[in-house]
Amino acid sequence: MSNQLxxxxxLKQTAxxxxxxxxxxxxxxxxxxxxxxxxxxxxLLNLGxxxxxxxxxxxxxxxxxxxxxxxxxxxxxxxxxxxxKQELADYYGVTADHILxxxxxxxxxxxxxxxxSKGNLVTANPTFGxxxxxAKKIGVEVKEISLDSEKVHDLNAMLRAIDERTAQVYICNPxxxxxxxxxxxxLKSFCEEASKRTMVxxxxxxxxxxxxxxxESMISLVKAGNPNxxxxxxxxxxxxxxxxxIGFVIADPKTIKDLQSNYFGSSNFSLSALSMAAAxxxxxxxxxxxxxxxxxxxxxxxxxxxxxxxxxxCIPSYTNFLFFNLKEYKGDxxxxxxxxxxxxxxxxxxxxxxxxxxxxxxxxxxxxMKLMKSLNT
Ligand SMILES: Cc1ncc(COP(=O)(O)O)c(C=O)c1O
Numbered sequence: 001m002s003n004q005l006x007x008x009x010x011l012k013q014t015a016x017x018x019x020x021x022x023x024x025x026x027x028x029x030x031x032x033x034x035x036x037x038x039x040x041x042x043x044l045l046n047l048g049x050x051x052x053x054x055x056x057x058x059x060x061x062x063x064x065x066x067x068x069x070x071x072x073x074x075x076x077x078x079x080x081x082x083x084x085k086q087e088l089a090d091y092y093g094v095t096a097d098h099i100l101x102x103x104x105x106x107x108x109x110x111x112x113x114x115x116x117s118k119g120n121l122v123t124a125n126p127t128f129g130x131x132x133x134x135a136k137k138i139g140v141e142v143k144e145i146s147l148d149s150e151k152v153h154d155l156n157a158m159l160r161a162i163d164e165r166t167a168q169v170y171i172c173n174p175x176x177x178x179x180x181x182x183x184x185x186x187l188k189s190f191c192e193e194a195s196k197r198t199m200v201x202x203x204x205x206x207x208x209x210x211x212x213x214x215x216e217s218m219i220s221l222v223k224a225g226n227p228n229x230x231x232x233x234x235x236x237x238x239x240x241x242x243x244x245x246i247g248f249v250i251a252d253p254k255t256i257k258d259l260q261s262n263y264f265g266s267s268n269f270s271l272s273a274l275s276m277a278a279a280x281x282x283x284x285x286x287x288x289x290x291x292x293x294x295x296x297x298x299x300x301x302x303x304x305x306x307x308x309x310x311x312x313x314c315i316p317s318y319t320n321f322l323f324f325n326l327k328e329y330k331g332d333x334x335x336x337x338x339x340x341x342x343x344x345x346x347x348x349x350x351x352x353x354x355x356x357x358x359x360x361x362x363x364x365x366x367x368x369m370k371l372m373k374s375l376n377t
Contacts, residue, residue, distance in 0.1 A: 103249025119167030
């Protein structure tokens, strides 16, 4: 047996074992527990973690190659972090003291859950799991507000849920797992209202997949001096750097200082200088981001239309994944697809079973649709 085959079997067994542990139906609420450690190079169609299938910007690759000679040095010997923060600050129109860089935005989300744990958390259900799940694990009350029938955040209900004990509101926009978005003006007025009473954290992991004017970031509220708005960003999505672990937070300098001392203490050992160099290069390569965005839109449209044609209710997507209802599907969809070498997520919601499939390349999505058509649903 070749090494590659061997590896593929091992990966598949690992994935099946994990799915067999009963996580798949709850998978969308608790993504941090799910199998993720495999890629299409191992023979699986990996449509499970909303990665960018087109790979790193060539400039990011070059930046890594150029810096590899210093990789034996600790990061604090290299002025990487300050330069990176300054470049991010210039790019987003804030100052460097508005920025905290973390090893992936997932780290920022769990840090925020811990930092604002003295009162309850208001968020949506379903939503991206790391922040609410961390909060639950450490005993924080989580007020989960159902999305509306179109799978969009119910902002009025969320506002009503804020009480005098609320320490934080978490909104993922565009939303994971449902792929919907809130119009900037609507979200802005919610943020302004809610931030009078509590901290408001907006996770903009997928914002770069939106077109103007919908891609307006809530960073403008931080810039305007609102101390209760926190923005979370990642290089894992449009920048295709999921394995390189770079995320960041933009907020009021006082909040950043508190988070910085809470998380890092006096050092920043957990950040990779190579990853920061790659991120800086990627930030400047808008042509690579734009091409990922365009290819994603094309493959997404194809998949959306194909699923609709098959009679699936598919939520219009503003991201690099699709959320669709599984009709009368009997059994565990994610587990059954895993047995066919496809990684995706499925979950049981109050209105039935739903699946979330990431948008891969057009060829991958054609393979996926071929498989969907072979299912007897
Ligand atoms: C909405 C959202 N936020 C944050 C993350 C975490 O990404 P990372 O830790 O790779 O930055 C993800 C990952 O899928 C996500 O979907």
